[in-house]
Each structure stands twice: as C-alpha cells, then as structure tokens.
Amino acid sequence: MSEADAETAESTPGRTEVWIEKYRPETLDDIKGHEDIIPRLSQYVEQDDLPHLMLGGPAGTGKTTASQAVAREIYGNDWRDNFLELNASDQRGIDVVRDRIKNFARSSFGGYDYRIIFLDEADALTSDAQSALRRTMEQFSHNTRFILSCNYSSQIIDPIQSRCAVFRFTELSESAIEEQVREIAENEDIEVTDGGVDALVYAAAGDMRKAINGLQAAAVMGETVDEDGVFAITATARPEEVEAMVAQAIDGDFTAARSTLETLLMDRGLAGGDVIDQLHRSAWEFDLSEEATVRLLERLGEVDYRITEGANERLQLEAMLAALALENEA
Numbered sequence: 292m293s294e295a296d297a298e299t300a301e302s303t304p305g306r307t308e309v310w311i312e313k314y315r316p317e318t319l320d321d322i323k324g325h326e327d328i329i330p331r332l333s334q335y336v337e338q339d340d341l342p343h344l345m346l347g348g349p350a351g352t353g354k355t356t357a358s359q360a361v362a363r364e365i366y367g368n369d370w371r372d373n374f375l376e377l378n379a380s381d382q383r384g385i386d387v388v389r390d391r392i393k394n395f396a397r398s399s400f401g402g403y404d405y406r407i408i409f410l411d412e413a414d415a416l417t418s419d420a421q422s423a424l425r426r427t428m429e430q431f432s433h434n435t436r437f438i439l440s441c442n443y444s445s446q447i448i449d450p451i452q453s454r455c456a457v458f459r460f461t462e463l464s465e466s467a468i469e470e471q472v473r474e475i476a477e478n479e480d481i482e483v484t485d486g487g488v489d490a491l492v493y494a495a496a497g498d499m500r501k502a503i504n505g506l507q508a509a510a511v512m513g514e515t516v517d518e519d520g521v522f523a524i525t526a527t528a529r530p531e532e533v534e535a536m537v538a539q540a541i542d543g544d545f546t547a548a549r550s551t552l553e554t555l556l557m558d559r560g561l562a563g564g565d566v567i568d569q570l571h572r573s574a575w576e577f578d579l580s581e582e583a584t585v586r587l588l589e590r591l592g593e594v595d596y597r598i599t600e601g602a603n604e605r606l607q608l609e610a611m612l613a614a615l616a617l618e619n620e621a
Contacts, residue, residue: 408437533569562604
C-alpha cells in the first residue's frame with residue numbers, strides 16, 4: 292500500500308474492513324429480526340441448559356451469528372477455545388466426524404460443563420457421516436453440545452433431528468434490513484438516500500449479508516449511495532424493468548420483451564437465474580390479472596427446471612416470453 296493509500300484508509304476508517312464481520316452482532320440481543328427465536332435461545336443461555344440445536348433456513352439470515360453469540364454469552368472471552376466451527380467443503384466426510392469432532396469432544400477443559408461444536412451446512416454431510424455424527428452426539432452428550440446449521444433441514448436424518456431443538460430462520464424482514472443498513476451508514480458517515488435504502492432492501496431479498504455487502508460496495512463508488520449506484524453494483528434489475536418485460540410479452544409484443552431481456556442479460560450482466568428469481572419475487576406485484584400471473588409462474592417453473600438441468604438460459608427465457616406472447620394472441 293502506498294503512502295497515499297494508507298492516508299486514504301486512515302481518513303476513511305472501516306472502509307478497508309469487511310463490514311459483514313465488523314458489524315456481526317456479538318450478543319443475542321444485538322441480532323435484528325427473529326423475535327420469536329432469539330428470546331428462546333436467550334432462555335437456554337440464562338438457565339445454563341443448552342440442548343443440541345439445529346438452525347435451518349436461507350443463507351444470510353443469522354444462523355452462524357446466533358451460534359457464535361450463544362458461545363460468547365456462555366464462555367465470555369474464552370469462547371474461541373470452547374467453540375469448534377467446521378464449515379469447509381473438505382470437512383464433511385466421515386473421517387472428520389470420527390477424528391476431529393471426537394478429539395475436540397474428548398479434550399480436557401476447565402471451568403465449563405460442556406463445549407460447543409458448530410457444524411455449518413450440515414445438510415451437506417454424507418449419510419455415513421450423519422450416522423457417525425448421531426452416535427457421536429450420544430457418546431459425548433455429557434460434555435458436548437452440537438449446533439447444526441443447514442439450508443434444508445429435510446436433508447438431515449430423523450435420528451439427528453429428534454435429538455435437537457429445531458429453530459427455523461426465515462428471510463429477514465425489510466424493516467430489519469433497513470434498520471441495519473441505516474445504522475451502518477450512520478456509523479460509517481455515509482449518506483444514503485431513501486431510494487438507495489429501498490434498493491438495498493430489494494436486492495438483499497431477506498439476506499442481511501447481501502445488504503451489507505451491497506452497501507459497502509456502493510459506498511466505495513461515491514459519497515452518496517443512491518438507487519442507481521445500488522442497482523449497478525449489485526447487478527440487480529429494477530423492478531419496473533422486469534415488470535415492463537413481462538407486460539410487453541403479455542401484450543403480445545415479443546420483440547420489445549426480447550429487447551428488454553437482452554438489455555438485462557448482455558448490457559446489465561444479469562444471469563438467467565437472477566432474472567428468474569426477480570420475476571418470481573415480483574410476480575404478484577405486477578399489474579397483471581390473476582390468470583396472467585398464474586401462467587407466468589407456470590412458465591417460470593418450467594424454465595428454472597430446464598436451466599438447472601443444463602439448458603441454455605437465454606434460449607429458455609426467450610422461449611418463456613414467446614409462450615406468454617402467443618398465449619395472449621390465442
């Protein structure tokens with residue numbers, strides 16, 4: 292780093308840090324949203340009666356943060372010595388369960404009744420590894436507590452689920468994300484317009500990490516974070532653009548709809564999956580009849596499946612728009 296860069300970094304404290312870590316809540320009370328979950332976790336901590344936990348839900352909704360906050364409140368400054376986190380893709384096999392987890396569970400420690408093992412993305416564990424984990428949970432239940440984080444709890448075998456208190460984290464509310472964004476902007480002395488906040492909330496789609504990363508990225512581009520900057524930096528289409536494309540197809544103007552799609556994919560750099568996600572999120576907000584909305588959702592399901600199976604995303608999206616246009620003509 293040059294002297295000029297160093298001076299710039301010093302004059303803008305915090306902008307060289309990763310904000311999702313800088314502003315990660317350290318206590319359960321600091322976590323925004325999940326008003327039905329946080330009080331129950333706090334009760335476990337206050338009563339010193341922590342069971343095995345399974346936290347399920349989408350990414351960026353606070354599962355890892357809640358797990359670390361539990362450890363911090365139980366162990367204080369010693370939380371890192373009593374909290375084992377496994378989340379790398381090469382840490383999912385049966386050998387890890389048999390070796391690293393067991394070694395941590397067996398190791399001696401003083402001053403606490405149990406240690407915590409946090410398994411992130413536990414639904415990626417193989418069936419053999421989950422069976423080994425079930426036995427390990429039984430064997431070391433007297434001195435170890437497990438917290439399992441997963442996106443799809445249905446991928447966890449029933450014997451493990453029955454041993455855990457299950458908490459389902461939903462997508463964070465718009466108000467929770469807006470509150471966090473405004474708080475960070477104030478702390479970092481960043482001017483954010485109301486349109487910029489609304490754009491960050493829309494682009495995040497319930498994922499706090501996306502909102503904070505988007506804010507940090509947009510803040511680097513200029514002194515004021517506005518709607519245009521957010522949509523540009525997050526590679527997100529404006530809701531009205533997506534709505535216009537669907538409306539053009541419904542009205543039978545396939546050429547105009549295809550032109551709008553090409554702008555989104557080629558000029559704006561959106562992926563086909565991003566377009567599908569935005570269409571799905573906004574389907575019922577469009578000024579469309581119920582019948583047209585149902586047709587749109589049906590087509591979206593077909594396109595999403597075909598792209599997942601390896602079909603060309605641009606071809607499939609154009610076919611969807613063409614089908615909507617032909618249905619209107621019929």
